[in-house]
Amino acid sequence: MPNAKKPSRPRAIPIKAPSAARNRAPRNRPVEDDRIPKKTYDLHTARLRERLVDLQVELKEQPYRVLLIVAGVAGAGRGDVLNTLGGWLDPRGVETFSFTAPTDDERTRPFLWRFWRSLPAKGKIGVYAGSWYTETLAEEARSQKDLVALDADLERIRRFEKALVDDDTLVVKIWLNLDKETQRQRFKALAADPNTAWRVTEDDWRHHRIYDRLERTAVHILGATHRPYAPWTVVDAKDERARNLAVGELLLDQFAAHRRRLARLAHSRKPGRPVAAPVSLRPTGLRRLLALPLEQTLTAEAYEEKRDKWLGRLNAAVRAAKLAGRAITFVFEGWDAAGKGGAIRRLTSAIDVRDYRVYAVAKPTEEEYAHHYLWRFWRHLPRDGQVAIFDRSWYGRILVERIEGFCRPDEWRRAFQELKDFERELTDHGQIVIKFWLHISREEQLARFRAREETNFKKHKINEEDWRNRRKWNGYEIAVGDMLALTDAPAARWHLIPANDKRYARLHILRTACRAIQSALETP
Template sequence: MLEKLDLKKKVTKEEFNRIMDDLGKRLGRAQRLAREAKKPIIIVFEGWRGARRSTMINTMMQQMDARGFKVYSTVRMGEELHDEPFFTFFWQHLPALGSIAVYHRSWYYLKNAIELSPKEEQCRCCQNISFDHINNFEKMLTDDNYIILKYFLHISPEQQKQNIAKNSKTLGKAWRDVSPAIDESSRYEEFLGRYEKMLEATDKANAPWHLIAADDRRSAELEIITSIVETIENAVNTPAVVPAVARPAASYDVLSKINASQEMGKDEYKDKLDKYQKRLKQLQIEMFKAQIPTVICFEGWDAAGKGGAIRRLTAALDPLGFSVNPVAAPNAVERQFHYLWRFWVNLPRPGNIAIFDRTWYGRVMVERIEGFAKNHEWQRAYDEIKDMEAQWAEHGFAIAKFWLQIDKDEQLRRFTERQNDPMKQWKITDEDWRNRDKWEAYEQAVNEMLVRTDTSYAPWIVVEGNNKYYARLKVLKTVVDMFEKKLSK
């Protein structure tokens, strides 16, 4: 691929200035169009060391409104990956609707840097980051209306040596320490093969590579900016195509087989509650020492007892080591990003616990039933969610997902009790009653969710919830068992 580029083409200074005068205005206008159309854009600059990415990015930035973009680099990110899953930084720094993120080296550079570092310095979970992981990440974003522009700047070995020598002379020897990127100059042919494989494996229709002959800086800058302008203009002016996603024909049935009524008396509950909470307190310390992060998810019917189960769980924990994240309808800020963004920004640090009171599964339940997500959006969410949880598990996360199951009669009893008790009326809303009217639709959605997103690394635990004592203890015992199993590995 790269060897077919014409590295000899050149553009004179006069021709560059003439073309750039109009092209720069078009770029500024394209940025405004993207903002008006609420198109988030990610621009990736990869390529050889010495390919003058900084200069080209700066030329591009001079034509744009600085309030509408941010520039990032992954050169110094290797150590951070020991603490978090590979794509965490990129999820947390997604551009908002209408904004632009520019990467002066991106996840591609990071993957290469990890592979080239000594094995003993590599984070275990990042050793197996594949091009499939990258393709899945990019597809999730482009499926959600993001525009991804990827540029690989190719230069000859002679030009690379000239550019590196010029940088060293102009900026001094310290510039290598400021930008300690991989230097391929002594192994050009070896890296040429590495880059060819990377480009071939990740050149996809939704996020294609633009290969840029960059021996001549002016020629490269014009080609890049022209490509950016034309891509944005086409994206804004072309109606979005709704992808065809076929729904599975199978009918799922999990909940009807669950006996939600399990017996437990108060005395037995108090005895076992004390036992599990003491053990959980010890295990939290051990999990922290082992630096194992934990995600605990709670879903269930309205009034199923999620809050009570969470309170008994957290009562045993050191408050400095956990957070409870209540999840409601996305707010104005959260709606500016991919629906999974708000969960990535709340991931726990090593040794800490993140508890989610309702989760990303709202995409395939409430958003599906209420029409907040289009059919193709919630249908593809099953794979997106499994991919996200798989990344967490590969990083060493402990993951527990609870569905609290009560029957329809028990829900009615609890709703009525809340409505008649002045101290509990705040817990019941008109929306709860409306959701109850859609019980059958929600039941169908939950059944499909439980089947399609139950995995070995993040299994669903259905908790029989008619008896609150039984439900709370099952949650506690499950977490205790999970911690003990995780620590024994």
Template sequence: MVLSKVTIDIPKNKTYKDLIEEYGDELGVLQREVRRLNLSVNVVFEGWYDSFVGEIINQQLLPLDSRGFDFYFTEAPTSEERKKPFMTRFSQKIAPKGKLAVFDRSWYMRGVIEQLMDDSNPLMCGQNPALDDNALSLFTETTKKEIIHTERFDRLIDNINGFEKTLTDDNNILIKIYFGISKEDRVKRKNSWKKTIPYIIDKRSMEKVYREDIYVIKELLDRTHTEHSPWSLILVKQDLDLAILQTMKTIIDQLKPAIEHAQLKLEKEYRNGENIPDIEKIDELTGEKEIVHYEDRYADHLAKVNLTKAYGKKDYKKKLKKYQNRLAFLHYVLYSQKKAMVLVFEGWDAAGKGGSIKRIVQSMNPRFYRVIPIASPTDVDLRHHYLWRFLDGIPTCGKTSIYDRSWYGRVMVERVEHFCTEEEWHRAYDEINLFEKMLTDSGMIVIKFWLHVSKEKQLERFNARAANPLKQWKLTDEDWRNREKWDQYYNAVNQMIEETSTKNAPWVIVESDDKYYARVKILKTIIKHIEKEIPGQEKVNKKNLNE
């Protein structure tokens, strides 16, 4: 796709000031529509550093209600942000429904600085202190054009495009504007800047900056100018008011059709009665059809599981102690090498997730791990993309996060209970794979466990809990309701495993009719993955781990 340059025709009977006032009023109206229709709008401003980006952005914000937008000037990451995957801190700032988020620089400029210019540490765990900790880093370091032919550059492009597609697929509005400047205008700007900020000019040849960096910027824009998330290019000349008008027009022209589409969709839902959920009717119309359809299409991964595997108590205690000791050592190795790990636990009710997690953390230093139990989303969570509420739990370098339930609720509970549309849970498979790729691309270990039990074993455990006063709290009405939909969940799990078990983030199905066997297998699996990722550790206890 070719970047489109923004142009504007100025009526003869209008001045720049008149049009700026008119466009400002229109932006205010559109902002109120965004709030009414519960839309998420994200405006990204990037541009050459001598193109008055800040001044132009300010004129876009003045007509808006300050309660309806958040403004972010993207600077260097904090010490904690540096320890997490690159895109995490931007994902957390995406506008909730009903608001705008405005980014003065974004994942683009910071991607160049943090992901491409710092060759000292590709995983960003302990960034090169030689790089300036502010937005001027790009002005004082040379970006070589050869960097566009590297794996790191390709990985950055993939992460950005995947991130933006996830947003737009979820009906978030994304407007991207790049401010360019011609060579002639840059020369004029240079002469005026020398009087006010000569230290920047003196640090680096402006012509060298342009010759070297322009290759990287052009390639970055070309490869992220997509159908779902295009760039608008505004050439800033000496007349700043023209650039302000062009920017306003760009935002208005992209907001209008998005608002009209949302309004038409809302009207259609009201006409069809879709705004009033009727779960019984939905089950009647789509439930059985869905089950038959997916039974035939996806392999039955769960049917292949041998649930007779078991350990005796004596053998279990011996193995448990051995593997816990080994994991305790490896967890310190992870911390010392700043290697983060994410463990995801999903499974049938009463499959033993809590007991398995307990046996894992018994051997870990509490300073270096965090167990994250996932409950139903809050009202605040529901104003964001469904992955948003899991971002805070992403571990920093050297730490481990253990999710007791996770983002896979989207393709299980929310699918079966009709808390999201069919289109939304279908789309979630790709979104989850992109999300987990972001984690593994940053160097994290990601392991996902599905704890599988037979329907008979589950009923046995339910009855045991009901009869035990100390465990009755574990059994809820929801557990019994979920059991009634066993077949629907069974099909959803098979499809989930097939769609989201990837090379770098595989599913491990755990035979859990015997809790002893399940706990040992989980410990062994974690140990194997750590040893594979850490040089020099893979040969230790090789015989025991392959039993």
């Protein structure tokens, strides 16, 4: 067996031009040699495969996932690389995705919807042959995209990857590169062989003809999304064996670096624990909450008189949104026994049952817990023209999870921005986001709790957890105030609903929903 050393590993680099980066030659051969000998390749492959399987065994026990994004120049061998990796890895721990142009159904939801849904659970590797970069590159190939629009897409991608990395996901991004002449020679060789001619399409040749323009776009995209938390590594794909080894070694290297990083972070991260008296991050929200007048009432006669009018207007507004291809997402948050369920029933009575879905959000299932906390909400986003109603929502992250210690302090602190970014994805797509906080007094909550205990058909609505949450009223009040102050946005406002009187609250919600939809439809 030859005393061969493994090829030098590729490194993450500041992106200048894809064609400028190459793998260095293995140490056991002359630098001018263009190919790794097969015997050397087989030796390194055997060792690499063992180490990759060991990685997967270790990953099964870890509370994070690995995402491998393989992109690159046409003809660089992306499919060959993925097939090779598929032979090296245990397929039971790998999920492979090949995203191409979005389907008609996928276009009816925000850009990132299909990618969030695809994310693997913790302990697994997600391999992306096509990813959130694919459509951006494809659009540039079809027609040059406006730079402002392109940069908006890249900013969206940066936020997405940052959210995943903050959740301890390892994101490995590889760009397989070929120079223009090598690409031409490879296409010609494939096209000349009847057995491989099918691998070269007219699109491939068209991409070759605009190689220089696509390269400039790739330089821009890679440079704009090359970040310390998710760097790009450019791998020269001229030597297929060196290319394959480089990708495998890179996956191992970044996994080891990620493991060391998390070990360092473990020493500085404070564990989540219940908080009796949280400190307000932005007191203006709490002042807004406490200033809300709760004495408004509405007689049964006045309610009946006005209800049908606002139900009719709401029905017209929802139908207008559907005609305009605008989805609507309602978020209902509020104190226990504040009347969210009753308000939702009145709201849905104005909407065609075929056009809405109600999601009652409880604690995460085992599957949901194995994903990013926003994953379960991305899965339920409505199509254009449809309505989603969330009875409790993603705001549990900064309410119950903060107060009860279900997540770490660093997790709920960064969630304020993550939630704003999430809703920005919805509104940028054109969704209308309407958020309600139903507010009642502490005394009114106590009266409703006791009424539930004394009414047979309402007893199922009250349990010990409700009483336990009530004992933490002051803490939750501060958390709600921070939520109102730090997650209010022009396109996703919080509407505070005085809910001591149920009739007043229900009519107020109908009126607010109607006006919010109409306002959104009038906004360009």
